[in-house]
Amino acid sequence: MGATVEELGAVVLDGLRTAGYQESTVGQYEKTIRALTGFVAARGGVYTPALGAAFARLTVSPRTGRFSAQRRLDYNRLVALLDTYVLTGRFDLATRKRGGGGPRPASEQFVALDASWEQDMADRGLAPATRAAYGRIARAYLVFLEDQGVTGLDGADGASVLAFLESLTERWARSSLFWVVSNFRPFLKFTGRTDLVDAVGLAGVRRSHRILAVLDDADTQHVVQACTGPAVSARDGALTLLALTTGLRACDIVALRLSDIDWRGATVGIVQQKTKNPLTVPLAALVLARLADYVLDERPASGDDHVFLRSVAPYTGLADHASIYRVIAQTFRTAGLAQVKAGTSFLRHNAASKLLAASVPLPTISAVLGHASQESTSTYLSLDADRLLECVLPVPVGGRS
Template sequence: MDTTVTQLGVVVTAALRAAGYKESTIGQYLKTIRLLEDFIDARGGIYTSALGAEFAALTTSPRTGRFSAQRRFAYSRAVNVCDSYLRTGEVDLSPRQRGGGGRQPEADAFTMLNAMWEADMSGRGLAPATREAYGRITRSYLGYLEDCGISCLDDATPATVPGFFASLLDHGWAPSSLFWQVANFRPFVKFTGRGDLVDAIGLVGARRSHTIIPVLSDDDAQRLVTACASADTVSRRDAAITLLALMTGLRACDIINLRLTDIDWRAQTISLVQQKTSNPVTLPLPGLLVNPLADYLLTQRPDSNDDHVFLRSLAPHTQLADHASVYRITAETFRKAGITDVKAGTRFLRHNAASRLLRASVPLPTIAAVLGHASQESTNVYMSVDQQRLLDCVLPVPAGARP
């Protein structure tokens, strides 16, 4: 295999054109590859992953002398495709997941422990999103121990647990998020068999916050539906995704993984197995969603062998990468509808769907089934959205207590 940057550039360019990338995007790749070629030529002329990493680390702009996010993106993108070709003989153009999975432990004992924990979670069939949440906080804790000079869990004292969560606050985490991080961390320490570390979790003092969940006003909901009905305002893909989240309450992961065979057009239903709970669910296909979804599939969906319903609009035409992709789509749809005072993610839209069902006097067990909750207890939080019924529960002030 020729490992000169010139040959790598030829291979990468061919792969980009075969995948349907725009010539302007290919031109940006080639511009970076030419810079990579100059860098490698000054170091012997043969590309290696180590030299690629050195090149990708050149994130300081020579013009401004400051960090350049654009340079980091362009350089790392070019290096990633070159590295994939060296590893497999094929250019991997699949979108990279955001976040990178968090910090990885370096000590041998922690690396092995983390691998054992990952294998245990996989063996128990935990959902990918759950494994990622558990794994990320675990790796963060192991990294914290390394920063404290600890390279083996046997040397970790119970004090490291509250110390670790205090460090999260020092790095900008919101106190309200600690409850969920503690919940994600507890299974790992139970897995280690360290009862003293499990007991130390109680010292963190994390409390779950119970906020009243906001919902769309009737006027905002109408503006959103009107914007989604207009192909000139919102693309058919973005309209279908937004309406699907708004009217069914599907999680972002389930919207991303929705496949063409999950839609029964005759019965007007969507059937899928939810990623988080592994529960099967069948939902009616709302009438407002039928037209934009059908228009997208028939006229705007890119030609692709990928059978996921919603694909990237830019090459490579594969399924959406992650939750952030859906958030950007729904947030942009809200902006085009003139609704700018809410964070329009799928969590907010799930709350709105629950509110709509509750106001229609749908029983909580039915709402739990529609939202795909493993337990009806998870649905009780949505009772806070029905302000009118909450007011009906308020008792009058006794006459004797009035001034």
């Protein structure tokens, strides 16, 4: 016989308090446990992953009648904890991520398909960030099918793929759908349904290339001053400076370990999460000094050897790219640049543009950014506005109006 939510909830709360979670967080879990208790009690009283998935999909607030991001966060993270316990007999508090990977399917066939897809990605050694992105969009499609009354892949067709992509335009800009499709197509290929793969092509989603702004010298100086000043913690300052000066990807900053830093040689050496290629980049003296400030004076004692840890218990590595974005965005706000949508993607573009403006060859820029192909670097040519203007041809006299 399975356990009740009350029994599981008591263990969860005890584990959270033992791990040093703040009482405000524990209280939020208690509130969610009460909601889940009532939901499961009306359906037999015994918790199952299928009931948990159905509960996690209740993301619309009955008070406002609108989607609630907080409800989705609270419901998904509790269900993820309970599912881990049901499957393994223990709670893994170190792996909680914001949002819990989105809604999950509830039907038996789709739960099995989702598990098979996750296992396939793990077997192929895909990077954690890639697996998370692929898994999230796959589950969103399966949940969409269930909302249409379809509980098995046999009931899906090309029209469902097009309808699913169209439904995403309520939350995604059309210019961003290219990335959704890029993450969605591998799952459809995994299913072996060529008709579903072909349907993605019929959606006509194309990649757009924007000419992105970069930091001027004055803004860069503001960021550097903020990172080295008292208003920004050593961790956040070191992290932002690292991204600003090296152009490292967020997933590589998350995965960075103490042993990756060569303090004497002033370099950091990693195996890239995305390409699996080795990469060594130099560390500016300012970055190295701020890293030392963090490691020696501020970094909490922990058995976790990731360089950047959470600032509150549990003291484990940062969860994902969203954690990196929040740190950099807050640092930019402190620097007086709240209008800049800063993140590691922006800072990679910024680093590339600075190198390009300094006449550094594209192969060298490609090596610094850790691109697997130089073709990936050519997109940064669009960032050098001055050189683009040099390519503009004058309008012939006869063509002027």
